[in-house]
Amino acid sequence: MLKVEGVFSGYGKVVVVRDMSITIEKGEIVSIIGRNGVGKSTFVKTLMGLLKTSKGKITFNQQDITRTKADERAKLGIGYVPQGHGVFPALTVEENLHMGKLINKQKPSLNPEQVYDYFPKLKERRKQKAGTLSGGEQAALSISRAIIGNPDLLVLDEPTEGIQPNIVYHISDMIKQINKDIGLTVLFVEQHMGLIQQMSERCYAMDKGSIVGEVKHQDVANYEILKRYLTV
Numbered sequence: 001m002l003k004v005e006g007v008f009s010g011y012g013k014v015v016v017v018r019d020m021s022i023t024i025e026k027g028e029i030v031s032i033i034g035r036n037g038v039g040k041s042t043f044v045k046t047l048m049g050l051l052k053t054s055k056g057k058i059t060f061n062q063q064d065i066t067r068t069k070a071d072e073r074a075k076l077g078i079g080y081v082p083q084g085h086g087v088f089p090a091l092t093v094e095e096n097l098h099m100g101k102l103i104n105k106q107k108p109s110l111n112p113e114q115v116y117d118y119f120p121k122l123k124e125r126r127k128q129k130a131g132t133l134s135g136g137e138q139a140a141l142s143i144s145r146a147i148i149g150n151p152d153l154l155v156l157d158e159p160t161e162g163i164q165p166n167i168v169y170h171i172s173d174m175i176k177q178i179n180k181d182i183g184l185t186v187l188f189v190e191q192h193m194g195l196i197q198q199m200s201e202r203c204y205a206m207d208k209g210s211i212v213g214e215v216k217h218q219d220v221a222n223y224e225i226l227k228r229y230l231t232v
């Protein structure tokens with residue numbers, strides 16, 4: 001579904017992502033792990049078209065999207081949950097969801113009730129402004145807004161940063177459930193060991209802007225292997 005080959009990107013003359021290559025098959029849940037500042041968010045922004053790919057190639061559903069603009073990538077079926085959630089604070093929960101419905105032009109969007117089934121708290125709060133929700137509810141809304149557009153691939157940048165552990169695990173359970181229910185492919189960036197182990201089918205480890213290792217399915221539960229890539 002997604003193939004990233006030898007991608008370079010950064011900010012102006014500063015190169016952050018170097019020779020990055022990953023492959024994701026339909027229906028997988030894959031994480032990119034690594035310490036602070038290794039370039040995970042920069043890579044995700046490049047994947048979403050928010051930063052320019054200076055070299056390399058990105059292919060999504062057999063289509064070369066290396067030069068495709070961010071809004072077009074969304075329409076092709078790549079959903080995005082940015083770091084810090086990125087909900088529209090002045091809009092209500094249901095208005096945020098409505099915005100999400102407008103994005104993907106490839107497939108019919110989901111019904112809000114389907115999304116509320118995963119996150120019932122959002123239904124209770126559907127008339128409330130998103131900016132007044134708790135951090136956990138904002139994370140749930142951000143994910144729901146991306147899901148309602150019925151993307152093929154959902155990309156999440158540290159979806160549970162700064163959220164209480166019990167809510168973290170609820171969100172990860174729901175992402176796994178959505179993966180099962182609608183065959184959603186998931187790529188997420190994470191540093192939280194528990195979440196990486198609970199959600200990932202396999203992991204790519206990133207350091208200094210490149211992939212430096214891959215953790216296969218059978219090793220995801222191995223704390224020592226993951227720790228190598230996460231501790232300073």
Ligand SMILES: Nc1ncnc2c1ncn2[C@@H]1O[C@H](COP(=O)(O)OP(=O)(O)OP(=O)(O)O)[C@@H](O)[C@H]1O
Nearest residue numbers: 011014016034035036037038039040041042043191
């Ligand atoms: N807007 C920017 N302009 C210039 N440099 C930036 C910008 N954003 C990030 N960087 C730099 O790029 C490098 C990688 O940052 P990035 O946020 O991609 O890392 P990360 O692995 O996602 O870290 P974290 O886990 O802390 O979010 C860092 O050295 C950072 O200072």
